Amino acid sequence: MKLLVFGCKTMREGVLATAVFLITGVALVLIGMKVIPEVWFFPHIFLALGFLLLLFAPVILVSTFLLSVFPKAKEKLDNCDH
């Protein structure tokens, strides 16, 4: 249940996770396209993983945003140290 308590820390973690997912996703896709040799299905697996990470990045960010606009969460976030 503690996960559901949305505060400054979870807000930062959400934004950070988005950035990590986005950067890792792009990196995996580029690696899958340019670096990995066409052995077995390795390039496809890299591409699929990168693609999934890329798609989840905005999902996390949007969820974080939606949680942050809940009235109670908003009050808490107003007291965050930036």
Added chain:
Amino acid sequence: MKINDLLPEFITRHVLIAIIIGGFGGIGFILFLIEFDHYTSTEEFCTTCHSMTLVAEPYRESSHYKPRSGVRASCGDCHVSEGVFSATWDHFMGMNDLLAQLFGPDYDDPVINALHLPDAAFKARKWFKDRDSDTCNRCHVKEAIYGERPDTLAIHLEDARDKSCIECHYNLVHRIVPHEKTFKRAQWNAMIEEEFSLPKGTAKELLKNK
């Protein structure tokens, strides 16, 4: 006058920075998705799987690959929807094919591939029908299908007025597969056994062992 004076109160410096970074990040994200969709829609990419090279053989002999006009349709032009979000969704759903390729039957084997082809064809036809053959309409306009016979245009404008392209043109590009309503598995299996000189009953066994 400071910039802060021009902005509403709730847009603080941090919010402004977040909007700018998020905005550029969002633009980058969409551009990357467009590039990704474009790359994964090419024939070059699709045929990196051996199973797809088998499917591509008849395509390379088809009028969609060798048209008189020189307008060539690649895999994605027909099998991936238009628009970044629709194309991304199609690629997301297309990951099922990757999973099937990794954990399913050995589609790289020409016999297995041919045996499963009808199921793939029916699935693809349904995909086209559900979208009212949207990807066909990227290039083809019903009102402009004059053809060589005098009644071609009339057929498309009258008889096929409320029909989707795929309802009639379901054997255009890839290996011919009968319509789902008339398809007979036993006959298909016998044809594949004959084509690959396999003993009778092998096809059924191979399908059972998938």
